[in-house]
Amino acid sequence: MGLLGTISDALKASTQSTSREERSGEQSNGAxxxxxxxxxxxxxxxxxxxxxxxxxxxxxxxxERSPGSTGCAC
Known part of the structure; x- marks a missing residue:
């Protein structure tokens, strides 16, 4: 595979999320x-x-609420 395989693997890795939200099924409301x-x-x-x-x-x-939540976090 060489270079093409390496690029493909890098793109796959960059699009896979490792956030806690997706791992646990819970969604964060902010931090x-x-x-x-x-x-x-x-x-x-x-x-x-x-x-x-x-x-x-x-x-x-x-x-502070996350950007995806409704309302202002101001």
Whole structure:
């Protein structure tokens, strides 16, 4: 196959999603952010209803909706 096979394999790999949403069947509603540290935690990775503490600085993180959800995340 050579070059053609390598290109084909690379294209297949780039189009396959490895996101948690598709792996688990759950859809994310957004993520928690620490704007000071630029840390991000997907909402599916957070347990409970309270905003988590930032793993870097310990401050409470802010929830922001994903672009695909309805409404403004402002």
């Amino acid at each position: 928690y952010w620490c704007h000071d540290c630029s840390e991000r935690l997907l909402d599916l990775d957070v347990e409970g209803d309270e905003p988590p503490a930032c793993p870097e600085c310990g401050d409470e993180m802010t929830f």
